[in-house]
Amino acid sequence: MIETKNVEPKLGTEQIIPLRQAHDLVRDLMKPNPWIYWLDFLFHVSLGWAAFVIALSTPFFSAWQLASYIIAVLALYRSAIFTHELTHLKKGTFKMFRLVWNMLCGIPLMIPSFTYDGVHNDHHKPDIYGTNKDGEYLPFATKKPIVMVGYVLLSIILPLLLVIRFLILTPLCYLAPSIRKIVWERASSMTIDPNYKRDKNAIRSDYNWRQQESAAFLLAMLVIMGISFGVIPSHLLILWYAVALAIFLLNSLRTLAAHAYRNPGEHRMTFSEQYLDSVNVPGNQFITALWAPVGLRYHATHHLFMSMPYHNLSEAQRRLVNGLDDNSLYIKTIRHSLRDALIQIWHESYKFTR
Numbered sequence: 001m002i003e004t005k006n007v008e009p010k011l012g013t014e015q016i017i018p019l020r021q022a023h024d025l026v027r028d029l030m031k032p033n034p035w036i037y038w039l040d041f042l043f044h045v046s047l048g049w050a051a052f053v054i055a056l057s058t059p060f061f062s063a064w065q066l067a068s069y070i071i072a073v074l075a076l077y078r079s080a081i082f083t084h085e086l087t088h089l090k091k092g093t094f095k096m097f098r099l100v101w102n103m104l105c106g107i108p109l110m111i112p113s114f115t116y117d118g119v120h121n122d123h124h125k126p127d128i129y130g131t132n133k134d135g136e137y138l139p140f141a142t143k144k145p146i147v148m149v150g151y152v153l154l155s156i157i158l159p160l161l162l163v164i165r166f167l168i169l170t171p172l173c174y175l176a177p178s179i180r181k182i183v184w185e186r187a188s189s190m191t192i193d194p195n196y197k198r199d200k201n202a203i204r205s206d207y208n209w210r211q212q213e214s215a216a217f218l219l220a221m222l223v224i225m226g227i228s229f230g231v232i233p234s235h236l237l238i239l240w241y242a243v244a245l246a247i248f249l250l251n252s253l254r255t256l257a258a259h260a261y262r263n264p265g266e267h268r269m270t271f272s273e274q275y276l277d278s279v280n281v282p283g284n285q286f287i288t289a290l291w292a293p294v295g296l297r298y299h300a301t302h303h304l305f306m307s308m309p310y311h312n313l314s315e316a317q318r319r320l321v322n323g324l325d326d327n328s329l330y331i332k333t334i335r336h337s338l339r340d341a342l343i344q345i346w347h348e349s350y351k352f353t354r
Contacts (some may be wrong), residue, residue, distance in 0.1 A: 017272055017329050025323045026145035026316045032089065033307035037097055040294075040311075045104045048075030056239055067275055068238075073246040080247060083190075085294060086113050087120040091205055098205070107216045109244060110162035111190060118202035118214050119189045122308045128272050130263035135191030135198075140261040143346040148256060148349065149190065155248035159241050166216035167224070181354040188213075192255060208249065229251045246271045254292050257281060257341035258299045262348070272329075278303045284315060291338055300333035 041248045051072035059064040071318050083106060086098055098113060106112040123136040140148050157331045165187050185197045203209065208330045226232035246309045263269055269277065278300035281288055287354060295302065295310030298317050302308065321327055335341040 008018070014063050017275060017304075018324055018326060019304075020073040021324060022320055025319045026305060026308065026312075029212065029312035029316050030305070030308055032094075033092070033311060034097070036092070036309075036311045037082075037085070041079060041097070041101065041105075044075045045079040048072050048079055048109075049104075051075060052243065056233070056236060057109045062088050069242065072243050073250075074290055075250060076105070076109070076243060077247045077250055080111060081251075081294040081296065082107055082113065083116045084120065084296065085310055087117055087216060090307075100217070101169055106221055107212065109247070110216055110220070110351075112206075112212035112216055113208070114123055114203065114206035115188060117206040117209075118204045118224050119191060119196075119198060122202065124303070126274065127268055130265065130269045130277060131267075134265075135189060135193045135196035137259070137263075138193055138261060139264050140256065141345055142264050142352050143352045144264065145346055145349045148346065151256070152249065152252045155245060159244035159249045161271070162222060162244075166213060167220040170213050170217040200213065204280045238277055241322075250291055253338065253342065254296060255336065256345060257338050258293070258296070260348070261345065275300060275303055276329065276332060277339055280317065280331055281337065281341055282314075283337055285314070287304050288337070 052067040054068040055065050055072055057141070058068065079101075082101055086284060102112050119135055123134055128134050138151070140149070140151075169179075169187060171182050171234065173183050184200065189196060189202070191200045206212065215226075223236070227237065229236050245312070258279055260279065262277055263273075280300040281292060281297045283292075283297060294300075294302075295313040298313040301313055301317050301320065305316065320330055326332055335344065
């Protein structure tokens, strides 16, 4: 059981979280282990596509198809979330891992890594986080609850929008270069703010983004042609959509549980305010990791140490809870479960807009 140590927090100052002591406690946890990345990703992406093939080849609505579908969703969801790690790995490293991730996961799911690269890094910049320039932030707690419902329901059409982006808009950008700027700004980023405009220089590592979008186009075109010529069963598209839909639904709920979303966006938040606006859901190491995989259940801790590899966040959480002289503010970010986090933001939204 987590207990708050009996020290009065210093509210309203940048010292409310003892950052120097926190850094000292986790200093040795900042180096990523390539073996963990490779084994984790390759196991789950292989499991996911194997389950996908089984679901494709078993009778409709059979127990085998349902079981393999669930496995495919959870395994591919975990594989897809590695795009978050890619944005934080040191620039110029893990190049082969990035390539393999795109080939086995990013491109087949129509979410190549360039759609998150750079954009997510802005989310961690102190001057941008929680403001109107942050594409990964909407002040849900200050809006009507229906806005959150709409955000989650957007997942229903998101797979179709991604197919349109790469199958139709990609060739149009080359046939009519004048629309490239619009597509880059409005249809090339995985964000939650529909008004977000991507900056022309919003690239950190994926300078080969044109090759990525071309590969996504070619794969989509090959699938369409394969179905047209009877080489690929047409229900492959239905299954792909069902898997992608479930992945995006899970991720939308996880996203709602990742922050408190209390800042209306007009002013810059202090570092401490940014941390306290983030959420940790340690939960059960098996169940919680299904909906918040690859370390994302420690999202507030991640915002303290954004370069820390996902496989060390659990240990960092343990050390900070037990080792800080004053952990009272640190543990304020903790929610007990996904349900707890969603209920809290829903109640805040309802109360704020009454």
